[in-house]
Amino acid sequence: MRKIPFSSAMGGPGDCIFCKIVSREAPSNVVYEDDRYIAFLDIYPFSKGHTLVCPKEHGETIWDMKEHDIADLFQVASRVSKAVVSAVEADGFRFVQNNGEAANQVVAHVHVHVIPVKMEDKGRFSDRRRFTPAQMEEIARLVREEMAKT
Ligand SMILES: [Zn+2]
Numbered sequence: 001m002r003k004i005p006f007s008s009a010m011g012g013p014g015d016c017i018f019c020k021i022v023s024r025e026a027p028s029n030v031v032y033e034d035d036r037y038i039a040f041l042d043i044y045p046f047s048k049g050h051t052l053v054c055p056k057e058h059g060e061t062i063w064d065m066k067e068h069d070i071a072d073l074f075q076v077a078s079r080v081s082k083a084v085v086s087a088v089e090a091d092g093f094r095f096v097q098n099n100g101e102a103a104n105q106v107v108a109h110v111h112v113h114v115i116p117v118k119m120e121d122k123g124r125f126s127d128r129r130r131f132t133p134a135q136m137e138e139i140a141r142l143v144r145e146e147m148a149k150t
Helices: 017-022 067-088 133-149
Strands: 030-033 037-041 051-055 092-096 112-117
Touching: 017 037, 017 051, 030 067, 030 133, 037 067, 037 133, 051 067, 067 092, 067 112, 067 133
Parallel strands: none
Antiparallel strands: 030 037, 037 051, 051 112, 092 112
């Protein structure tokens, strides 16, 4: 199997920001978690409610996962997408799953982007934007509330 390359500046699990989010060494707005998967708001989102879904176990790309774990990851992502779309009253959503630096994967820990889209943004790839910590917490609260209903 061909290796998917990352910049040598990227370290292993010890330096991985997503592993630190899993272990709570780094802060994040967690919206869902079970024993194997975690979902939290993207800190620099493309849209309000943009969420990342990750396996807790470190692996750089989807190729590092067992196939049945990939199926479970997308099952969780699907559940998260329903909560996110309801929470922010979106009209659709994107799954984006980048593998390797060439594909714009910035953090070398497998993740699925769940990006809600409104009809007014149809066909457009919006720029990343910032929300205040209070706004992020409020969005996370709404998503968690919707997750609890599923
Ligand atoms: Zn990691």
